[in-house]
Amino acid sequence: MYSIANSSARSESELRAVLCVPLYFNQTSRQTVMRSAEEAGFDVLQVVSEPSAAVLAYGIGLQDEEELFCLVYRLGGVSLDVTIMQVNSGMYTVCSALHVSHLGGDRFTKILADFLAGEFRQKWKLDPQESRRSMAKLMAAAETCKHVLSTMSTAHCFVESLCEGVDFSCNVSRARFENLIAQNIQEYLQPVRDTLEKASLSNSSVSKIIICGGSMKIPKLQKMVSDLFPEATMFSSINPDEVIAVGAAKQASFLSCSFDPDCEHLSMELPAVSKPIFIKLSGQSELKYVIPELSPVPVKRIHTYPVDSGYSEITVELYEKERIDSDTSKLLGKATLTELNGATQISVEVNINNIGGLHMTLTEPKSQIKASLKLDAPS
Secondary structure, three states: OEEEEEOOOOOOOOEEEEEEEOOOOOHHHHHHHHHHHHHOOEEEEEEEEHHHHHHHHOOOOOOOOOOEEEEEEEEOOOOEEEEEEEEEOOEEEEEEEEEEOOOOHHHHHHHHHHHHHHHHHHHHOOOHHHOHHHHHHHHHHHHHHHHHOOOOOEEEEEEEEEEOOEEEEEEEEHHHHHHHHHHHHHHHHHHHHHHHHHOOOOHHHEEEEEEEOHHHHOHHHHHHHHHHOOOOEEEOOOOOOOHHHHHHHHHHHHOOOOOOOOOHHHHOOOOEOOOOEEEEEOOOOOOEEEEOOOOEOOEEEEEEEEEOOOOOOEEEEEEEOOOOOOOOOEEEEEEEEOOOOOOEEEEEEEEEOOOOOEEEEEEEOOOOEEEEEEEOOOO
């Protein structure tokens, strides 16, 4: 669980906070978290899921109106969470999620600690693995080395009186550490494939990757996740330890008042586009996707298209489909832009208001010639 206080607290003694919880928490668990936070002195504004906070941290979908799929990969100390989010004009929808409780960064620490124990045993003929106290010391040293190797090429491990009064000192390179964990990394990639299959998506469908969790500082693991999606952009500029907290802070800044503690806001109704909207330019057979289904209204999309010099006028037809992959489409209307002179480009603006009315405007930027189509909301 993460909590972050908003800087606009109403008094010095009152801390306003947005709480982040894992997706697998049920309603009862969320309410328990809220009560615990309130007893600790926080004024809870809202409870959001960790993947949503991670997407908010980078502001994905807040400015860009494009519909996209985003992978949130969170690897903590003891568990792994993989989530695919659909981002559509500021709306975040969980397409699929997978929680793996037995995969975490502690496994990498254990592998490194076992390696260091072997180095000590080989040099001093003493086995620290026979003593729980010695292994506890070695695990702490291995954890430190693992974090150092995330940013440095070499880490120095020193443990005072590791076993029978003998001190231990050893240098570990990043290459050696990556070689030690290489066989285990594939286990951390399989949940990604399973999540994609659960969402009925391919690797090419994901355009953005967000990594979070302390163990995602490991460069080798970052590269392996990134290689699964060669066409996607990986976001790693924020410290992985702080991504979810930063997202919670941003969400807190958007809220002016507290949400209801019974979480009744989760059932709010929001008007949205029921069918995807397409356009087709004269001389072309391909429909161009302009407004995705379930986009919250009002919504406005502006697209620019080149026009060859052989056209003195151009017609833009507006269509809707039942689904984005449907073979059939319905013509809603069309508008024609005339008096074009030579090669140019046109701007197509499509607006849908909050009651379902649709307005399309065609503009030639140089001459400012315009044509429009207006459709009233269906009764």
